[in-house]
Amino acid sequence: MDLLSRYRNLTVLLLVIFAQLILLAYQVKSKDKDKDVPLVRVWAVTAVTPLANLIETIRSHTVDLADNYIFLRDVREQNQRIKDEIARLKIDNQYLRSELETADRVKTLSAFQATTPSRTLLARVIGTAPGSNSRVVFVDRGTHGGVMRGMAVITPEGIVGKVVAAYPTASQVLLLTDPTFSAGVISQKHRVHGDVRGLGQSKCQIDYIQNEETVETGEKFYTSGDDGVFPKGLLAGTAIAVQSGPSSKQVFLDPAALHGGLEEVLIIVEGVHQPIPDISTASPEIHLQPPAAAAQETPRPDGQAEVAGTEADRLREKYEQIGAAQNHVFGTGLPGSKPPDFNADPGKAPRKTAPPPPVAGGSPDIPPDKAAARP
Amino acid sequence: MRDIGDRILISNVREKGHAPFRRWAFVAVPLAAILFQVYVPRFFPVLSYLELPLLVTIYFALLRRNQIAGTLIGAAIGLAQDSLGAGKLGVFGISKTLVGYFAASVGVRLDVEHVFLRFILCFFFFCFHELCHWALVHIFVGEQLGFDIGNTAIVALLNALVGISLFHFLDKLKERN
Numbered sequence: 001m002d003l004l005s006r007y008r009n010l011t012v013l014l015l016v017i018f019a020q021l022i023l024l025a026y027q028v029k030s031k032d033k034d035k036d037v038p039l040v041r042v043w044a045v046t047a048v049t050p051l052a053n054l055i056e057t058i059r060s061h062t063v064d065l066a067d068n069y070i071f072l073r074d075v076r077e078q079n080q081r082i083k084d085e086i087a088r089l090k091i092d093n094q095y096l097r098s099e100l101e102t103a104d105r106v107k108t109l110s111a112f113q114a115t116t117p118s119r120t121l122l123a124r125v126i127g128t129a130p131g132s133n134s135r136v137v138f139v140d141r142g143t144h145g146g147v148m149r150g151m152a153v154i155t156p157e158g159i160v161g162k163v164v165a166a167y168p169t170a171s172q173v174l175l176l177t178d179p180t181f182s183a184g185v186i187s188q189k190h191r192v193h194g195d196v197r198g199l200g201q202s203k204c205q206i207d208y209i210q211n212e213e214t215v216e217t218g219e220k221f222y223t224s225g226d227d228g229v230f231p232k233g234l235l236a237g238t239a240i241a242v243q244s245g246p247s248s249k250q251v252f253l254d255p256a257a258l259h260g261g262l263e264e265v266l267i268i269v270e271g272v273h274q275p276i277p278d279i280s281t282a283s284p285e286i287h288l289q290p291p292a293a294a295a296q297e298t299p300r301p302d303g304q305a306e307v308a309g310t311e312a313d314r315l316r317e318k319y320e321q322i323g324a325a326q327n328h329v330f331g332t333g334l335p336g337s338k339p340p341d342f343n344a345d346p347g348k349a350p351r352k353t354a355p356p357p358p359v360a361g362g363s364p365d366i367p368p369d370k371a372a373a374r375p
Numbered sequence: 376m377r378d379i380g381d382r383i384l385i386s387n388v389r390e391k392g393h394a395p396f397r398r399w400a401f402v403a404v405p406l407a408a409i410l411f412q413v414y415v416p417r418f419f420p421v422l423s424y425l426e427l428p429l430l431v432t433i434y435f436a437l438l439r440r441n442q443i444a445g446t447l448i449g450a451a452i453g454l455a456q457d458s459l460g461a462g463k464l465g466v467f468g469i470s471k472t473l474v475g476y477f478a479a480s481v482g483v484r485l486d487v488e489h490v491f492l493r494f495i496l497c498f499f500f501f502c503f504h505e506l507c508h509w510a511l512v513h514i515f516v517g518e519q520l521g522f523d524i525g526n527t528a529i530v531a532l533l534n535a536l537v538g539i540s541l542f543h544f545l546d547k548l549k550e551r552n
Contacts, residue, residue, distance in 0.1 A: 010442075012442070012447075013446045013472065016450050017472055020454070020464075021515070023465045024464065024466065024511070027463045027464060028516060040454060040464055041458040041459075043458070044454075044455045044459050047455075048410060048413065048459060051406065052413065055410065
């Protein structure tokens with residue numbers, strides 16, 4: 001025992017090695033897997049595998065998290081890239097739409113230019129004049145292009161304004177809505193004359209229409225051509241409000257050519273008067289003048305020739321027709337002679353082209369039916 | 376030279392059997408070393424050359440400075456390593472039992488806190504372990520394994536370098552007085 005105690009360490013070593021050698025020898029000798037020593041392996045595997053599972057779970061979650069983070073980072077970058085692409089495409093789309101609208105407008109202007117009898121000059125609006133109340137724009141055509149002060153400016157939709165100053169390379173156009181603008185107009189249906197005037201807003205007012213005149217809401221007004229600026233027959237706008245005033249009728253006009261901005265205009269270099277279009281043929285969308293050969297006075301619906309706009313003028317013409325129908329020459333009858341029958345309808349009486357030869361002793365103021373009844 | 380010798384040689388009476396180490400570490404560290412060898416080479420095959428169970432055996436044997444403890448630690452770690460492998464039980468057990476015993480014997484005589492000494496011991500015991508393993512497999516199991524001295528020396532060098540870092544890390548787990 002003393003020997004073992006003295007060499008205790010070596011003894012333990014030899015015992016441990018001997019035990020393992022026996023274990024090893026048993027395995028080598030058995031050569032059969034079923035006769036292996038599974039107990040030690042079971043202990044070791046049971047001790048190790050839970051930790052291995054835990055580590056594997058942590059690792060897989062960490063890797064997944066990292067992958068997801070990288071994926072999300074890529075998605076964020078991709079999202080930003082797509083947003084930039086969309087923004088660029090929106091700008092391109094807006095630019096192309098603008099170009100397309102410009103092309104459409106130019107096409108419309110060209111069609112209008114080809115059909116209108118007036119000689120026009122295409123111009124582009126390049127700026128506006130300062131001032132909150134002023135309605136003045138600059139166009140890119142000036143005296144070098146043949147523009148002169150006082151020329152009318154229109155679009156296919158209607159009148160825009162007039163040139164108030166012409167410079168070598170640009171012109172200043174006073175718009176229809178400016179308070180200092182004025183142009184003669186005539187209504188399409190009732191042929192009422194007036195004077196359109198700007199209000200400094202988007203609408204205009206028509207002055208000098210008597211309360212007795214008839215103007216309907218929605219009635220179109222065309223240029224009358226008597227202001228020396230606009231040729232007759234150009235659309236000015238549509239009456240949107242009509243009311244009687246203390247001295248004259250108040251008619252508010254919605255300008256036809258100033259809807260949706262103004263970019264391209266036509267300057268009338270040589271104006272040609274045109275008839276006021278019929279209601280049935282007037283297009284609310286676009287106004288195209290008939291060809292120059294067809295530009296004739298449109299007869300009135302009642303078959304009579306167009307007369308002046310005032311009531312006195314119409315009354316004078318009516319009396320002249322009555323006189324002609326009754327072979328009466330105004331200003332030739334003596335005092336006390338019989339006047340013509342002013343209550344007679346001039347349209348029913350046969351209108352003779354030449355007066356009959358004077359009857360001897362007859363009074364020229366005697367109506368023909370009574371003269372014929374004389375013996 | 377005398378100072379270095381004084382530092383490496385320690386008093387057998389004063390420090391023998393002193394192991395200021397947390398008890399859980401005696402289980403957790405070998406288990407972690409075995410897990411490392413089982414798990415990590417799946418993803419990093421180059422790390423399969425690291426023999427962490429052997430380094431842990433050396434460290435604990437040197438630290439305990441007790442041949443019986445070193446023997447038992449080596450036997451336990453070796454058998455655990457054997458049981459997780461496909462080889463015969465006892466091959467790594469006997470190798471690490473011998474390493475544990477001799478490492479503890481060295482730890483009794485020398486100051487194992489010295490880095491250079493740790494490097495030399497790791498290198499030497501790795502070669503000794505590989506030789507024992509080769510001999511046991513060759514003699515008792517009958518398998519013809521090659522033994523490349525150059526390759527073994529390089530791997531021993533790498534393991535010794537890793538062992539220095541590992542020992543330094545394990546020193547942090549010691550209990551503080």
